[in-house]
Amino acid sequence: MNKDGPVPTSPMLYDPIPEGSVQTTKSMQFIAAAAVSLAAVSAGTALAWTSPVNEQLNLNTTISVDDDQKSWIGSYLAVGAFVGALPAGVLAERVGRRIATMTIGVPYLISWALLVFASNVGMLYAGRIFAGIATGASCVVAPMYISEIAETSLRGALGAFFQLFLTVGILFIYLVGAITDWVTLSACSAIFPLLLIICVFFIPDSPIYLVKQGSRQEAGQALKTFWGRQCDTQTALANIQAELDAVSGDAKLSDLFTVRSNFMALTISLALMLFQQFSGINAVIFYAQSIFNAAGSTLEPSICTIIVGVVQVVMTVTSAALIEKAGRRILLLQSCVVMGLCLVMLGVYFHLKEGGTDVTNISILPLGSVVLFIISFSLGLGPIPWLIMGELFATEVKGVASALAVMFNWTLVFIITKTFGMMQEGWGSGPTFYFFALFMLLGTIFTFVKVPETKGKTNAQIQAILAGKN
Numbered sequence: 001m002n003k004d005g006p007v008p009t010s011p012m013l014y015d016p017i018p019e020g021s022v023q024t025t026k027s028m029q030f031i032a033a034a035a036v037s038l039a040a041v042s043a044g045t046a047l048a049w050t051s052p053v054n055e056q057l058n059l060n061t062t063i064s065v066d067d068d069q070k071s072w073i074g075s076y077l078a079v080g081a082f083v084g085a086l087p088a089g090v091l092a093e094r095v096g097r098r099i100a101t102m103t104i105g106v107p108y109l110i111s112w113a114l115l116v117f118a119s120n121v122g123m124l125y126a127g128r129i130f131a132g133i134a135t136g137a138s139c140v141v142a143p144m145y146i147s148e149i150a151e152t153s154l155r156g157a158l159g160a161f162f163q164l165f166l167t168v169g170i171l172f173i174y175l176v177g178a179i180t181d182w183v184t185l186s187a188c189s190a191i192f193p194l195l196l197i198i199c200v201f202f203i204p205d206s207p208i209y210l211v212k213q214g215s216r217q218e219a220g221q222a223l224k225t226f227w228g229r230q231c232d233t234q235t236a237l238a239n240i241q242a243e244l245d246a247v248s249g250d251a252k253l254s255d256l257f258t259v260r261s262n263f264m265a266l267t268i269s270l271a272l273m274l275f276q277q278f279s280g281i282n283a284v285i286f287y288a289q290s291i292f293n294a295a296g297s298t299l300e301p302s303i304c305t306i307i308v309g310v311v312q313v314v315m316t317v318t319s320a321a322l323i324e325k326a327g328r329r330i331l332l333l334q335s336c337v338v339m340g341l342c343l344v345m346l347g348v349y350f351h352l353k354e355g356g357t358d359v360t361n362i363s364i365l366p367l368g369s370v371v372l373f374i375i376s377f378s379l380g381l382g383p384i385p386w387l388i389m390g391e392l393f394a395t396e397v398k399g400v401a402s403a404l405a406v407m408f409n410w411t412l413v414f415i416i417t418k419t420f421g422m423m424q425e426g427w428g429s430g431p432t433f434y435f436f437a438l439f440m441l442l443g444t445i446f447t448f449v450k451v452p453e454t455k456g457k458t459n460a461q462i463q464a465i466l467a468g469k470n
Helices: 027-036 038-048 050-059 067-095 097-116 121-149 152-159 161-177 182-189 191-201 207-212 216-227 233-245 260-277 281-286 288-295 301-326 328-354 365-379 384-392 395-427 429-450 459-466
Strands: none
Touching (some): 027 152, 027 216, 038 097, 038 121, 038 161, 067 121, 067 395, 097 182, 161 182, 161 301, 207 216, 207 233, 281 395, 328 365, 328 429, 384 459
């Protein structure tokens, strides 16, 4: 943990439990993190569901869905996530991380049931809203749970589980969606929230939560489950209690605007969230198959999206190590530059195609551009805005600031997914991708001028940089 302790309003930002001097075992920590990360797999299936389904809805004779309704089907996930993210931390504080994580499975199951048995557009809307509620809650509770059971040496590896399992869920949708109809796809996706509930049922609650509840004996037993029978539970419990005793209380919203370092941290965090979403990433994920269909690629669109999904999984596995070795700024800069170039190439391709030019000889360009786009996103604008948010803010404002950033991010997800189809229809695909490329240019400039390098720096050093003292 940070020496000033966790902020109650943002439990997902707890640091790992300090390690004791006795050797620990790590296998159970990986198993438990994998169990909790089934929530991320479920989130990935919800995020990518529209990619194969949008095309199938065009052929559906039972439910009539127009383009505007399809955009709402995609966008309602973000609406639900906005609603689900805020109360998730409160629920975890009141009933515990374990029960809160299991509870997330319920709206996921409701969403898949609504989609499987949908007989009208309203049921599709409702299903996506429930999926969004669970997705937003997953983004808060699962990382919180994982961070509270991990010893320091595993923080990076286990911290990457959520994003990794998210991409696994996306790949699952691309694979199964390529060989089955959307009703069967929805039914198959329900296996993950079921597994989430079952697997988390058999692991203990977070030691930090148990200590906060005064259950030190249960907390010690949980530590032995996660860290092994020989771990130094007394030292760990003492450290946890000391950290909790140091909590000073909730931050004031005004502190974010009256203190220069806080305001700079908020500005940078919100800007990176803006560039993350206005890179068009969620539009690409949501509508990947539609993009390849429109491009007229010689490869089957479903095969193209599977390739994209595989690349995303592989690059997410490697991203954590690169973040620590290369630093934050350089990866953000490469991400903005490379993604911007990819968007320009997509824009040129569609501009030529929509203008009547024969693009058969360069039909591989959309696939290559999207794959490179995903690689660059996975190394930079994907994980780093979330990582750097936790590094920039001072402890006393981290909770309220992260809440604002999460709300802002899901608002942007809604805006992009709702308007992407309208932009393509009104402007054409070429200008739409040029629009996103412009934001990558702005992101490059902003990152170069305003974003500090936080690798290897203490929170005090980062605050001094933001305050203009270094």
